[in-house]
Amino acid sequence: MELVEEKLGEHHLDEKHVVDVVVRFAGDSGDGMQLTGSAFTQVTALYGNDLSTFPDFPAEIRAPVGATFGVSAFQIYFGAEDVTTPGDEVDVLVAMNPAALVTNITSLVDGGLVIVDSGAFTAKNLHKAKYESNPLEDGSLDPFRVLDIDISKQVLAAVEPFGLGHKDGLRCKNMWTLGLVIWLFDRDRKPTIESLEQKFASKPEIAKANVAALNAGHAYGETAELPVGIHLYKIPKAHVPAGTYRNMTGATALAWGLIAGGELADIDLLFASYPITPASNLLHELANRKEFRINTFQAEDEIAAVCAAVGASFAGTLGVTSSAGPGIALKSEGIALAAATELPLVIVNTQRGGPSTGLPTKTEQSDFNIALYGRHGDAPMPVLAAATPCDCFEVAIEAVRLATKYMTPVMLLSDGYLANASEPWKIPDVSTLQDFPVNFHDEAEGFKPSLRNDETLARVWAKPGTPGLEHRLGGIERSYDSGDISYDPENHQRMTDLRQAKIAGISSDIPLQEVVLGETTGKLAVVGWGSTFGAIHQAVKRARLEGLEVSHIQVRYLSPLPPNLGNLLAGFDTVLVPEMNTGQFINLLRAEYLIEAEGLSKVSGQPFKIGEILAAIHKEYELMGENP
Amino acid sequence: MELVEEKLGEHHLDEKHVVDVVVRFAGDSGDGMQLTGSAFTQVTALYGNDLSTFPDFPAEIRAPVGATFGVSAFQIYFGAEDVTTPGDEVDVLVAMNPAALVTNITSLVDGGLVIVDSGAFTAKNLHKAKYESNPLEDGSLDPFRVLDIDISKQVLAAVEPFGLGHKDGLRCKNMWTLGLVIWLFDRDRKPTIESLEQKFASKPEIAKANVAALNAGHAYGETAELPVGIHLYKIPKAHVPAGTYRNMTGATALAWGLIAGGELADIDLLFASYPITPASNLLHELANRKEFRINTFQAEDEIAAVCAAVGASFAGTLGVTSSAGPGIALKSEGIALAAATELPLVIVNTQRGGPSTGLPTKTEQSDFNIALYGRHGDAPMPVLAAATPCDCFEVAIEAVRLATKYMTPVMLLSDGYLANASEPWKIPDVSTLQDFPVNFHDEAEGFKPSLRNDETLARVWAKPGTPGLEHRLGGIERSYDSGDISYDPENHQRMTDLRQAKIAGISSDIPLQEVVLGETTGKLAVVGWGSTFGAIHQAVKRARLEGLEVSHIQVRYLSPLPPNLGNLLAGFDTVLVPEMNTGQFINLLRAEYLIEAEGLSKVSGQPFKIGEILAAIHKEYELMGENP
Amino acid sequence: MSEMIPTLTLKDFATDQEIRWCPGCGDYAILKTMQKLMPGLEQTKENQVFVSGIGCSSRFPYYMNTYGFHTIHGRAPALATGIKLANPELNVWVITGDGDGFSIGGNHMMHVLRRNVDVQLLLFNNEIYGLTKGQYSPTSAVGTRSPSSPQGSVDLPLAPCELALGAGATFVARSIDTEAKHLSGVVKLADEHRGASFVEILQNCPIYSDGIFENVKNKKLAADFKVEVEHGKPLVFGKERNKGIQLDSQALKLKVVELSETVSEAKLLVHDENNKVLAQMLSTMSGPDFPVAVGLIYRQDKASYVDDSQKQAAEVRKNGISLQELLNSGYTWIVE
Amino acid sequence: MSEMIPTLTLKDFATDQEIRWCPGCGDYAILKTMQKLMPGLEQTKENQVFVSGIGCSSRFPYYMNTYGFHTIHGRAPALATGIKLANPELNVWVITGDGDGFSIGGNHMMHVLRRNVDVQLLLFNNEIYGLTKGQYSPTSAVGTRSPSSPQGSVDLPLAPCELALGAGATFVARSIDTEAKHLSGVVKLADEHRGASFVEILQNCPIYSDGIFENVKNKKLAADFKVEVEHGKPLVFGKERNKGIQLDSQALKLKVVELSETVSEAKLLVHDENNKVLAQMLSTMSGPDFPVAVGLIYRQDKASYVDDSQKQAAEVRKNGISLQELLNSGYTWIVE
Numbered sequence A, B: 001m002e003l004v005e006e007k008l009g010e011h012h013l014d015e016k017h018v019v020d021v022v023v024r025f026a027g028d029s030g031d032g033m034q035l036t037g038s039a040f041t042q043v044t045a046l047y048g049n050d051l052s053t054f055p056d057f058p059a060e061i062r063a064p065v066g067a068t069f070g071v072s073a074f075q076i077y078f079g080a081e082d083v084t085t086p087g088d089e090v091d092v093l094v095a096m097n098p099a100a101l102v103t104n105i106t107s108l109v110d111g112g113l114v115i116v117d118s119g120a121f122t123a124k125n126l127h128k129a130k131y132e133s134n135p136l137e138d139g140s141l142d143p144f145r146v147l148d149i150d151i152s153k154q155v156l157a158a159v160e161p162f163g164l165g166h167k168d169g170l171r172c173k174n175m176w177t178l179g180l181v182i183w184l185f186d187r188d189r190k191p192t193i194e195s196l197e198q199k200f201a202s203k204p205e206i207a208k209a210n211v212a213a214l215n216a217g218h219a220y221g222e223t224a225e226l227p228v229g230i231h232l233y234k235i236p237k238a239h240v241p242a243g244t245y246r247n248m249t250g251a252t253a254l255a256w257g258l259i260a261g262g263e264l265a266d267i268d269l270l271f272a273s274y275p276i277t278p279a280s281n282l283l284h285e286l287a288n289r290k291e292f293r294i295n296t297f298q299a300e301d302e303i304a305a306v307c308a309a310v311g312a313s314f315a316g317t318l319g320v321t322s323s324a325g326p327g328i329a330l331k332s333e334g335i336a337l338a339a340a341t342e343l344p345l346v347i348v349n350t351q352r353g354g355p356s357t358g359l360p361t362k363t364e365q366s367d368f369n370i371a372l373y374g375r376h377g378d379a380p381m382p383v384l385a386a387a388t389p390c391d392c393f394e395v396a397i398e399a400v401r402l403a404t405k406y407m408t409p410v411m412l413l414s415d416g417y418l419a420n421a422s423e424p425w426k427i428p429d430v431s432t433l434q435d436f437p438v439n440f441h442d443e444a445e446g447f448k449p450s451l452r453n454d455e456t457l458a459r460v461w462a463k464p465g466t467p468g469l470e471h472r473l474g475g476i477e478r479s480y481d482s483g484d485i486s487y488d489p490e491n492h493q494r495m496t497d498l499r500q501a502k503i504a505g506i507s508s509d510i511p512l513q514e515v516v517l518g519e520t521t522g523k524l525a526v527v528g529w530g531s532t533f534g535a536i537h538q539a540v541k542r543a544r545l546e547g548l549e550v551s552h553i554q555v556r557y558l559s560p561l562p563p564n565l566g567n568l569l570a571g572f573d574t575v576l577v578p579e580m581n582t583g584q585f586i587n588l589l590r591a592e593y594l595i596e597a598e599g600l601s602k603v604s605g606q607p608f609k610i611g612e613i614l615a616a617i618h619k620e621y622e623l624m625g626e627n628p
Numbered sequence C, D: 001m002s003e004m005i006p007t008l009t010l011k012d013f014a015t016d017q018e019i020r021w022c023p024g025c026g027d028y029a030i031l032k033t034m035q036k037l038m039p040g041l042e043q044t045k046e047n048q049v050f051v052s053g054i055g056c057s058s059r060f061p062y063y064m065n066t067y068g069f070h071t072i073h074g075r076a077p078a079l080a081t082g083i084k085l086a087n088p089e090l091n092v093w094v095i096t097g098d099g100d101g102f103s104i105g106g107n108h109m110m111h112v113l114r115r116n117v118d119v120q121l122l123l124f125n126n127e128i129y130g131l132t133k134g135q136y137s138p139t140s141a142v143g144t145r146s147p148s149s150p151q152g153s154v155d156l157p158l159a160p161c162e163l164a165l166g167a168g169a170t171f172v173a174r175s176i177d178t179e180a181k182h183l184s185g186v187v188k189l190a191d192e193h194r195g196a197s198f199v200e201i202l203q204n205c206p207i208y209s210d211g212i213f214e215n216v217k218n219k220k221l222a223a224d225f226k227v228e229v230e231h232g233k234p235l236v237f238g239k240e241r242n243k244g245i246q247l248d249s250q251a252l253k254l255k256v257v258e259l260s261e262t263v264s265e266a267k268l269l270v271h272d273e274n275n276k277v278l279a280q281m282l283s284t285m286s287g288p289d290f291p292v293a294v295g296l297i298y299r300q301d302k303a304s305y306v307d308d309s310q311k312q313a314a315e316v317r318k319n320g321i322s323l324q325e326l327l328n329s330g331y332t333w334i335v336e
Ligand SMILES: Cc1ncc(C[n+]2csc(CCOP(=O)(O)OP(=O)(O)O)c2C)c(N)n1
Pocket: A274, A275, A276, A277, A302, A326, A327, A330, A357, C054, C055, C056, C057, C058, C072, C073, C096, C097, C098, C099, C100, C101, C104, C124, C126, C128, C129, C130, C131, C132, C137
């Protein structure tokens, strides 16, 4: 995404200069909101906007119809400028029933547009949503512009010719609504029509009904007399680099990055995992990708998963495992075995709300500590964090590179937000990716399992099945010289030092820390890691437009840290560290560089809003005695 | 122990003013060295010396006779001054065979005395010890004073009257040797004779033979013509406070502390554990103490152990679990459940050499990180460390107090050294111990599981079986108000803040940090935690005798830290932090107080030597531009 | 009794929590049956404790107005053991799923059964991981297509009752979510058993494994596809009670026979709930060739771990000493 | 064959590591037997991999000059599964103890057996935790006095072979540490089996559980206290081969009979290694009333997890696409 530094005012839809918009589709689990959102994303991408999306599933598998806890939503932020979050507040809310309205209306900006299916505002549904009076009538929606249409009725009329029953007919409500929204933003509905025809190829009547509903919704926008101020909006196209694009979620990007990493390393991968929210998607995606050099193993639990992965690595295939929260905790002993035996291993941690079972479907960054310090004994290992959905692809490749090059476990931190959020991805040319083929040792002469590369300090990787390299590994301390068990005190010190030096040494094999936005010195650096990227980025951008001397630094390499980070931070008067935890990364920065960094902590299961970070920037500025 | 600040010179046994001595008994696993050491400890304590002991078992269960890896040793440091470590270097080494000699001679000071059983220096044994020539003959022992006696022959002669076979007769070798050493230090051998008679009450012949051997060894000292410079030594008595004393190992002190904690809290305890070196002793000791309000459960694994303990706590009995290294890693998820549901739990971590299986029989402090940070999500909990074997008693009581008062898991850090080391313990008067009885909630009116104490913020403890208090707990985030499951973002923030505040608040319920030795401000503070106490203490004492402005601070409360610690440390120009890890605690101090502390790291599986810390003190002094 | 004890009803065992299972989930029926059963059990309400792991099924405790603990995935049997050891008066129920109880929790399940800890374990077997959205489980049939096995699973499944028997279970039974009367009867027996009682409940998940138990649940088919086993009774089944199970004692195998003039009920195998070999055979019978056995398959009296552990402690306590005596025990010396 | 392949001997399979078992430990005998057996096996030395957990027994790999991995406590079956999935050419052995394999490792043991992963699992059962200095284990008899059970253990023990059968094992056998020939034969069969083969080896620990298998090990007693089972052969035992096992097919129980003129060998139970019911009965026979069964108790051909997983992957790979094609698949758009 290109960074367009133009003045961004506060805006509503009735302003002339609308450069970006947040739309949120919300309905019952059965209302097809995810499909609607995806289809709208498709036409919006094609239109040429930059965008970012986030699906908001209910925690329940399938809640009763009309229940508030069964509301499923999809949010898209799109516009002419670089878009890096799905948006703080919603400009247009589509609410298919009272439950969707009540659970989402608080995120709508004052003056925002809410489109409701008044046909669904029955007494029963109002009751389920715990409304005491009908919000369409009691004036509670006065701060907003309301477009209430009996969509149910409209749809049934539109699909009548196709002989669908009442129930199947109502299933087309989402397409009718999509048609209306497509009209509202002047998008092309052809791609949607094509996908519908493809999707229901075997049921042409259903396809036709859906298309008819889509068209009817669109026509409604064109012809019906809409309330004052509601009209067709033209959001300018974004200036995005030329190329072929696709939409990518973080989970898919990560999965594909692992596959790419395996290809670049020229090795097979075994992905061993046990289902857990929100990490399972990775397993699902990869189980579907066995045409590549990857196999998947659904283990009996997380311990078996990490152990199978370590076993695979011992056998010469890169073991990868993946989990979240409680599952990560269970893998600790297995990870330590990989660290002690110096075998490669990639652990993907899709963080969720904690502690304990916590909030499985919500996002958080509270596993920084366990990633860095969650092993018994001194067992350092690299920890990387992905910043955006697309970044997951690159970071996954990097995790494979470090694991195989340094014969070490590597933890990759993603989170529930990143995994499910999506954004357009400029598809790279695979041939331009830098490869890093693994060299298995095969020379029997002079072989011992303790041989290591002088430069990287990596232990040799000797594959079972190779004649003459028979050897034993194990988790008991091993002799630096021979690789045999050693209880010798000096050897233990030497091996401990070695393990530390090996990981520390990686800092010279990673890029120097860059500043994402702003100068390399100044008043304030906002330092983030992981999925806070988008919100920090927008906040810093806005602050800079206000004339503040703020820079944005996003750290990918959490351990070891980039070698220049300390100096970089020293160049700022103040350092602000927003984190979705109680302040874990900031402790590392303080310990490492002895700087008076300020934390900004949010632990609500929700990503930061741009405004929250902007407010913190203002506050820091005030504390510095400056007027923001 | 009282701190006697008198000038302590470097000393050998031939100096006039010998105030303390280190004796090490070493022999084959079958030679009964542990028994010998314990008996000598007994008579030494009775004599009135202060002392500290450490058994050094082989890692193997039962090694072949004569093998170096089967050598079992027992070290005792005793003297007229406060003794807090088993000593750096050995003054008197007893080596019952070549393997014992070769593995222990390096710890003998130049000029030290070595007593060997020349009868065991056979070609076969020399070969097993990998000696190429007989050290008793090749001059390699020249730097030492050697007392080589054919103990085997002496013993056989002494026990001849009792009709024991050759093999059983030789079994008395250790008592002969003990007799000699008892003579050497002018102790009373009556208690030993009494114990022998008690121990072998059912085998009077064996008892008599052992006593005869003991007497013969003693007589040998009195009558034989010993080499120059070897004579009877008189170590002055120590100035210890009046009272009844016993010898205590850390493991026993900890076990008894848990029992005492339960009594003071007026609750039952369930100790659920799975065997692991060096933590098993605790299970063994408590399995033998079911006459108190404690039951033990040997679970199928560490996960089951911690979960059974949490279950017990739910049911109104304090759950305690215990492990080391890999087992602690496995407990992480269960501990987090206790943190999330706010149930009391005590986890005893007897640290050992890591990472992975590491060095199970060796000591280390490398689980500081996992103790503080080893849980997924934000799950803070108190962490305490015991400093000496006897301190384990108090710290265990304190862990029970904090767990039950604040309804939280508490981790207690011990280590392999502390667990096995022993020192005299002034037996407390139980009636003077401060009690802290638990109040179970029993009022049905207005009950909800989320009720909490305004002051401590502790959640209510409502015991199943109480009518009207039926309620459900769980690891999913719970409503601050009702205790029911809550996915509400603001509630999650509130509960996260609450959990943090509750643990942070404990800092006002713990003693202010004191300075163990020295002034409260000065040039250098040596800050330790856990079992480094003894070595730091002696080193600081020696440095102070040299005139250096050094103070010793030992932190028991690692989380939360004592409220005055930051100010205290700020009063020193430099802070030195010795740790048996790569520098874990120091990071907390740096992050917390932004001080330029210096680490002193030792990760060899061995406790610090006094000299090592003293050297570091000197170095710090030099760096400060001062002449030590 | 002169004092009036208000009798409790199903409603007293319902909580105010909104139930979060999918519409049509078999768990509803089980919940109802359990709530209904509770008032009739010996133990009082305040002594009932429901413990669960994680899964759809494991939400159960939230809906039972007793003491309850929704713990962590797979560990409920371990927590239950701790609860029972802490307070043997409590009547402890473990609610678990095929994933919770036999995938991640297999070890604790095995050991709670082997130790014969006096708890009731109800396994809601829907042959799928419901809560995590439908991945195949260790009880899923080979070929199950799921998000994690898009080409069909290749793992051989395990049979919960067979495994329980192998682990030394002293009470093994099977029932069906919607068969309220049958289920209720089986659970009552489980409650009465001293030691670990294991009950497999075939539970339909309409979302991810809908219809897998159709044969034994469908009113029309069930008679031919399941057999209700009852101690001392011949194994008869079929719509017209025209089929039965015989033992081929040479081949040591069961076979299905049609009842006829020559083959009378008297020639059928008679269920003996104390015979483990028979239990093993019955527990593994499966369609389409064999009917699925439901009812109390196996029961045996054996030492209960909690009883014996308590007894041992009580024995030791007889010679109890005070804490001060402990501290002063063994070798001590006095410094004056 | 014209090319000379140097034949390997026992010595080629010994390492230079000092063996750290106690003098007299049964593990020595097993090691020797295994080293001796290796040269005769089909797989080459470089394809042999020994994987173990933690315990005295688990030190085994250090002494075998093949590939080896001494992993973490209880997890060897999981590592072995990963190794085998990574490279099915490797011949993978899991060496485990009663604590390692059935206490902490019970879950992985159960699942490796159920999945029928093609590895050989050798359980050194000494009914004790040796390495941690003698605590009782899940296979220890009730009443075992140990450091953690000073008044005698109260947990009921489990029977490894029974549990393995319950978990769906397709190969179950038992042998004895010092019976080199018998052990060697059984292990060879295990090696040949495609799928998970489970072998329980009764192993004496002279330090902590000395003599518990005396009846079946002692040359004088063994004939009366153990029975060697062999497919198709009647179950005869006794010093004079004068005793046998019969099946009481009514009670579905085994019984010991004296051979006599009326009771000939022909009337004895004939071992059928493919009959699981029989296997269950045989595997649980124990003294003093019954002889302990040694030999191949059960064997069955079933789908092997690794084979099927590989096949499925291979199938998918036939229609392989390139990474670039993957990245470009689905809905894309072009920005110019
Ligand atoms: C340690 C851990 N691993 C994984 C999960 C995710 N998880 C929750 S429930 C479940 C499976 C549930 O299956 P089952 O026990 O059959 O219950 P069901 O939902 O089918 O009733 C999994 C994998 C978790 N919560 N914790």
